[in-house]
Amino acid sequence: MKLYKKTYLPLIVLLFFGIQAWSQDNRSFKVFQFPANKIPTIDGNAEDWKIVPDSYVVGMNELWEDSGKQTKADSKNLDVRVKVAWVKGLNRLYFLYEAYDDYWDFSLPGLHNDTFELIVDADQSGGPLIERFHPNKSLVNTMDGYFSFQGVHAQNYHIFTPAEGKDWTLVWGSQPWIKELPYANAATNYNFKPGESGKMTLEFWITPFDYAGNTPDRAVESLLEENKNIGLCWAIIDYDDVNNEKNNGFWNLSKEHTMYGNASYSLPFKLMPLEAEFKxxxxxxxxxxxxxxxxxxxxxxxxxxxxxxxxxxxxxxxxxxxxxxxxxxxxxxxxxxxxxxxxxxxxxxxxxxxxxxxxx
CATH class of the missing domain: 2.60.40.10 (Immunoglobulins)
Known part of the structure; x- marks a missing residue:
């Protein structure tokens, strides 16, 4: 009994408080406002984004590898920079995703693909967003839960980086229409082959929804307004071996691994006013x-x-x-x-x- 108290009790206490501290995340980020005459063209070219200050960049220093496969970020293995923007008067979120990878894995037609997984909860309503976490246990992992619950109040875009021979993203839920025009658009720029290293530029915009069912007729777009906080989160899933089904790293912006299925783990991003130089x-x-x-x-x-x-x-x-x-x-x-x-x-x-x- 004494051995238990002296050896294990401090460990239990440390673990408890570690979990408590880890679950508290006070970080917040900024969403750049493009002037109406400088809206970026979706062509995979980052030139339009040069006006966005570096203070808006979310890089590898903000991510953590929560699968235990990597001890720290290594720019020679994977290096990612993300910028998020909006335009006043449009309910659109613009993204620039720039990534270097020492091994781009994208030759297979299924889910095994380097991925930028994005969670959007523009009204910060929080809560589960996929049927696996449905609060009604009888609907967990059912098609009823899939059609009535998954992706309805918040959206998950499983974006393939790059998407070669497949659609640019999987939408987790029964609303694949949200990834098509007039609700979204995307373009990539890269010159490497599967298994090679190199840099990829992904440029896209999406429309966030407060409600998005399996058809667009009753959908409700999220209203984007200056100084409003929206909920965003993302993870980079890094595969390094086409013959290995498991990924080589899950780099998460949230400190909760299941952020991909629960919008409560997203982080606040503030829709900023125009920078002074554009006013x-x-x-x-x-x-x-x-x-x-x-x-x-x-x-x-x-x-x-x-x-x-x-x-x-x-x-x-x-x-x-x-x-x-x-x-x-x-x-x-x-x-x-x-x-x-x-x-x-x-x-x-x-x-x-x-x-x-x-x-x-």
Whole structure:
């Protein structure tokens, strides 16, 4: 008994607290915002991504090999860099995946393929996302669970790197339509053969969904908004021998191996505002809502950017306002040219919209 207490008890305590500490992950990452006039072309060329600062790169230093097959990252064996981006106004996530591998394994037609496995949970709803982890035990590993549960609230893209003679990704679930246009697009660039070493560039975008069933008719896209956190996670599965069914490494961004099937283990990625170099010092912007169509009342909402001290609205019917967010009642039906002029310490700006505001 004494031997048990002295030898095993500290080990048990250490193991317990080690698991507790390991499960707590306070890391967060950033998603770069591309300006609307610099949206990357999906062609496998990383040139468009040079404007993304290195502070957005997620590299091997953020990954851990959780299968015990590798003790530490070795750039001569595998070296990976990932950048994530978005464009304001589009519910798309853009990815640049650049990887060097000393042995690219992609000659077989099935799952045995070097892989970039991506988990997307844009509304951070968390929870299991594949039928193997279904909370209703009677639906675990059943086709009912597959069609009604897997990939519905969060998505898993099992991306083949590279995909030669096969589709670019397997979608874990009954919604393979999400990997096709108009919901996704991908391109790769590489010049090596199976078994050789070299660098591969994978460029793609996807559409995240709050709900994605086996048909797109009832799907609900996730809304991407500035400064919002979304849930993302990925793993790199590295095969080094076509004759060995087992992989040579499972490099995980999460500290929980089963992140591939549970969105609760994803990490927060913040949808960042534009970097300062892409912002105008002052830029007039506005939107409108018809709040009472019978009384011809329209609410105008200022969305201008920069330090603004004054607003001047011309509603197109001879009436003006200096309020930031005015509500205006039109007396007559018609199509109107509405103009907003803003001014501040760094200049002036105007935004005119021709006939957007049309009143019956």
């Amino acid at each position: 105008k010092a002052i830029d007039a912007k506005w939107i409108f809502n018809t709040v009472d169509i019978n009384r011809r009342m329209v609410a105008f909402i200022d969305k201008s950017v920069g330090e603004i001290q004054s607003w001047n609205w011309d509603f197109g019917d001879g009436i003006t306002s200096s309020e930031q967010n005015p509500i205006h009642q039109y007396k007559e039906a018609g199509k109107y040219i509405v103009v907003l002029n803003v001014a501040g310490p760094k200049g002036t700006s105007r935004m005119s919209k021709i006939w957007d505001v049309a009143i019956k």
